[in-house]
Amino acid sequence: xxxxxxxxxxxxxxxxRPVKSVWRxxxxxxTVTSVVPVCSRDFWKLLRRARRLCKKExxxxxxxxxxxxxxxxxxxxxxxxxxxxxxxxxxxxxxxPVPWAEVTHNKAVTQAFLEGGGIPNPRLYAIFCRDSxxxxxxxxxxxxxxxxxRFIDKSLPDEFIVKPTExxxxxxxxxxxxxxxxxxxxxxxxxxxxDIHDSMAGDSDNDSYIIQERLRNHAELVRLSGxxxxxxxxxxxxxxxxxxxxxxxxxxxxxxxxxxxxxxxxGMTGNIEALVDLESGRLTPAVTGCSGxxxxxxxxxxxxxxxxxxxxWSDACDIVLHGSKLLAPSRSLGWDIAITPRxxxxxxxNTWWGPPNYHPNVDELLEALNALETADATLNPTVxxx
Numbered sequence: 499x500x501x502x503x504x505x506x507x508x509x510x511x512x513x514x515r516p517v518k519s520v521w522r523x524x525x526x527x528x529t530v531t532s533v534v535p536v537c538s539r540d541f542w543k544l545l546r547r548a549r550r551l552c553k554k555e556x557x558x559x560x561x562x563x564x565x566x567x568x569x570x571x572x573x574x575x576x577x578x579x580x581x582x583x584x585x586x587x588x589x590x591x592x593x594x595p596v597p598w599a600e601v602t603h604n605k606a607v608t609q610a611f612l613e614g615g616g617i618p619n620p621r622l623y624a625i626f627c628r629d630s631x632x633x634x635x636x637x638x639x640x641x642x643x644x645x646x647x648r649f650i651d652k653s654l655p656d657e658f659i660v661k662p663t664e665x666x667x668x669x670x671x672x673x674x675x676x677x678x679x680x681x682x683x684x685x686x687x688x689x690x691x692x693d694i695h696d697s698m699a700g701d702s703d704n705d706s707y708i709i710q711e712r713l714r715n716h717a718e719l720v721r722l723s724g725x726x727x728x729x730x731x732x733x734x735x736x737x738x739x740x741x742x743x744x745x746x747x748x749x750x751x752x753x754x755x756x757x758x759x760x761x762x763x764x765g766m767t768g769n770i771e772a773l774v775d776l777e778s779g780r781l782t783p784a785v786t787g788c789s790g791x792x793x794x795x796x797x798x799x800x801x802x803x804x805x806x807x808x809x810x811w812s813d814a815c816d817i818v819l820h821g822s823k824l825l826a827p828s829r830s831l832g833w834d835i836a837i838t839p840r841x842x843x844x845x846x847x848n849t850w851w852g853p854p855n856y857h858p859n860v861d862e863l864l865e866a867l868n869a870l871e872t873a874d875a876t877l878n879p880t881v882x883x884x
Contacts, residue, residue, distance in 0.1 A: 523549065529559045533568040540570045551577070556584040565855060579861050586853045589867050593829040599849040601825060606663045606708050608847055615824040617817060618843045621711035623654060625663070626698045628705045643695060650691040657712040660694065662704035666848075670704060672697070673712060713845070716809045716837045724798040727753040730845055731774065731814060733833040734854075735822045736866060743822035745815060746830075746863050748774040749854060750781060750808060752796070770796075772803050773857050779811030780804065785856045814842035821847070830867060 526548045527536075534540050551557040551567060562568060567577060602608050609619045624634040626646075631639040636653060640646045661671040673684040674694060681689050698707045713728050723729060734747040752770040770793065772784035781803040784793045795802050808814070818833050821844065825831060832851025836843045854860055 522552070526552065526559065529563055530568060532563065534570070544568050544570070547574075547577075551582075555580075555582055556588075557582040558584070580855045581853045581860070581864060583852060587850050589864070589871070590830060590850055592871055593867065594831075594849050595827050598825075598827045602828070602831065602847040602849045604663050605661070605665075605846055606706070609708070609710075612821060612824065612844055612847075615821070617821050617824070618841065620659070620713055620843060620845065622708060623658060623711070624649065624709040626707040626709065628699055628701070643692070646695050647691050650694055654709065655711075659710050659712050660698065660707055661710075662701070663706045663708050665704065670701070670707075713836045713838050713843060716839055718806075718809050719837060722799060722801050722803075722806050723752050723796055725753045728836055728845070729753050730834040730836050731808065732771075732851075732854075733814075733818045733835060734851065734863060735818050735831050735833060736870065737822055737826060737829045738870060741826075743819045745776055745818055746866055747854065747857075748776060749857065750774055751834075752784070771854075771856065774808055774811075776815075779808045781806045781808070809837050810841050817842050817844065829870065 523545075527545055530541060530544045530548055534544060548559070548562055548568065551562055552559065557567070561582060565580070566572065567580075600607065601611055606622075606625050609622055613619055622635060624632060624640075626632045631641040632646075633639055634649055634653065636649075638645070638649065640649055656676045657673065659671065659673055662669070665671070674681045674689070677688070681691070681694065683689055698704075701707075715723075715726065715729055719729055720726065729750065729752050732747075732749045732751055733745055735743055736746050737743050749771045752772070770784045770786045772781040774781055784796075784803050785791070786793055786797075794804065814835050814837065817835065821833065822831065825847065828849055830851075832848035834845040834847070836845050854863070
């Protein structure tokens with residue numbers, strides 16, 4: 499049977515390859531036509547660009563479209579400085595041990611790990627597990643609906659955050675507030691303890707959730723942005739060949755469009771990002787939208803970004819450097835740090851952080867990562883080649 503399959507494969511493989519190639523061109527053409535019509539003089543130029551980016555640079559079609567790489571005004575030189583998510587992960591896999599990534603992938607594990615090292619985290623109220631008993635900060639282990647009812651109704655504070663332990667890009671995050679004996683979600687819709695419970699228990703994509711403190715922005719951040727939703731600083735850290743941690747980049751992520759979370763997602767969310775000068779903690783002009791448009795003033799308040807210094811800047815940097823040592827098996831991490839009235843707090847860490855393609859120093863950041871890999875070629879030999 500295996501010999502027959504081998505013979506069939508030998509004859510069909512040469513036929514399948516050209517079919518796949520034709521299909522990829524057709525699929526790419528479909529993406530391009532969502533930007534320009536087939537009859538446009540730019541169609542064939544953009545079609546060749548998209549195929550080149552997919553084949554040579556490992557971009558995927560939705561990534562190309564999201565990043566605005568089919569913009570007819572974008573030059574090939576501008577595109578050269580960008581990196582796909584796939585290639586970014588390839589670099590990080592050679593710096594960060596894959597098994598160790600679970601420490602940052604699971605938010606409950608991350609929180610316990612960093613708390614043990616004295617790193618400030620949001621207060622953890624409970625861990626909900628769909629298929630087993632949970633845990634609460636009171637020391638109980640609720641399993642039944644009635645047990646969860648008592649905890650949600652009686653023990654949680656007036657505001658709290660619920661999010662998947664292994665979620666990403668802000669997906670599944672919800673804010674609840676108490677009102678009139680029940681609750682309301684971030685959209686203002688009324689709900690009960692049962693609705694909160696069932697939203698977690700009925701989620702087939704996530705088998706566990708954390709319930710944690712709702713953090714507040716520092717008053718200076720609220721004055722700059724006019725937003726109450728949590729806004730964090732994304733730090734990129736690197737442990738060099740001598741074992742010394744340093745910070746490669748920092749971005750302050752502003753919430754826009756009434757969003758609950760500050761994820762940028764190629765500019766598709768309407769949120770804003772501004773580079774932070776690492777020495778002074780002052781902001782540079784911000785970026786918004788997939789076109790990478792530069793803003794000197796916040797669109798909601800009119801305040802200049804360049805006049806703003808991030809509060810508690812040195813403390814935030816110290817937390818990232820200290821935390822990098824705690825997670826030292828991983829050489830480069832993305833840190834989301836909230837600047838709150840009580841100081842900087844780690845919201846989450848990311849092993850496979852996304853490339854900040856919309857900012858001018860992304861090439862310097864990539865050079866630092868590649869230089870480390872070259873200088874330390876024997877690092878993690880079992881995961882060195884993807």
